[in-house]
Amino acid sequence: xxKILSNTLFIVLFVVLVYAVFQMPTxxxxxxxxxxxxxxxxxxxxxxxxxxxxxxxxxxxxxxGFDTLGETIVLFTSVVAVGSVLRSTKHDKExxxxx
Amino acid sequence: MNDIIVKNITRIIIPFAQxxxxxxxxxxxxxxxxxxxxxxxxxxxxxxxxxVFGREKGKKKFxxxxxxxxxxxxxxxxxxxxxxxxxxxxxxxxxxxxxxxxGIIGEILSGGMIPLLMIGIGVKVASTMISLFNLxxxxxx
Numbered sequence: 001x002x003k004i005l006s007n008t009l010f011i012v013l014f015v016v017l018v019y020a021v022f023q024m025p026t027x028x029x030x031x032x033x034x035x036x037x038x039x040x041x042x043x044x045x046x047x048x049x050x051x052x053x054x055x056x057x058x059x060x061x062x063x064x065g066f067d068t069l070g071e072t073i074v075l076f077t078s079v080v081a082v083g084s085v086l087r088s089t090k091h092d093k094e095x096x097x098x099x
Numbered sequence: 100m101n102d103i104i105v106k107n108i109t110r111i112i113i114p115f116a117q118x119x120x121x122x123x124x125x126x127x128x129x130x131x132x133x134x135x136x137x138x139x140x141x142x143x144x145x146x147x148x149x150x151v152f153g154r155e156k157g158k159k160k161f162x163x164x165x166x167x168x169x170x171x172x173x174x175x176x177x178x179x180x181x182x183x184x185x186x187x188x189x190x191x192x193x194x195x196x197x198x199x200x201x202g203i204i205g206e207i208l209s210g211g212m213i214p215l216l217m218i219g220i221g222v223k224v225a226s227t228m229i230s231l232f233n234l235x236x237x238x239x240x
Binding site: 072 | 127128131171177191204212213216224235237238
C-alpha cells in the first residue's frame with residue numbers, strides 16, 4: 001500500500017516537473033528571466049563604473065564582492081573542518097612522543 | 100617517487116607554471132583568468148612538487164606555519180580592503196568611490212581594488228589546495 005502511494009506520488013511529481021521544464025524559455029530568447037535589467041546594466045556601464053576590461057572580474061570582485069568574500073570564507077571553513085577532523089589525532093601523537 | 104626523468108622534468112616545469120599562475124592572477128582584470136584560476140595553477144605546482152619529491156622536502160618548501168599564515172592572510176587582506184571602503188565611502192567593498200586609483204582601462208594598473216582582491220583570492224586558493232592535500236596525506240597510511 002505504502003509502495004503504491006509513494007510510486008503514484010513520484011509519477012505525479014515527475015509529470016509536473018517535465019511540464020515545467022517544457023514551459024521554460026529556451027536558447028537565446030529575449031523573454032528569458034536571465035536577461036533582465038541588471039545584465040544589461042552590467043554590460044553597458046560595467047567598463048565605465050569599474051574601469052576593468054574583463055567584465056567577469058568586474059562582476060566577481062566589484063558588483064558581487066560580498067559573494068566572493070563568502071566564497072573565500074567557504075574555502076577557509078573547508079580547511080578548518082578537514083584540519084579539525086584529521087589533524088587532531090596526528091597532533092596528539094606528536095605531543096605524546098615529545099613528552 | 101624515485102625516477103630521474105620525472106624529477107628533472109618537474110624541476111624544469113615548476114618555475115614556468117608558477118610564473119604563468121602569477122601572470123593569470125595579476126592580469127585577472129584585463130584578460131580571462133583571475134584569482135581562482137591562477138591560484139589553482141600555483142596550488143597544483145606545489146602539489147606536484149610534494150608528489151615527486153616526497154612529503155619531507157615538500158614540508159620544507161611549504162610548511163604548516165606558512166599555510167596557516169597564507170590561509171588567514173588571504174581573508175584578512177580581503178576584509179581590510181573592504182573596510183577601506185567602509186571608512187572612506189560608508190559602504191563595504193566600495194571600488195572607485197572609495198578612492199582606489201582608476202588607471203587607464205585595459206592596462207595592468209586599472210580597475211581600482213579588483214587586482215588587489217585578486218591577489219588575496221589567489222593566495223587563498225593556492226594555500227587551500229596545498230593545505231587540504233597535506234592534511235589528507237599526513238593522515239593516510
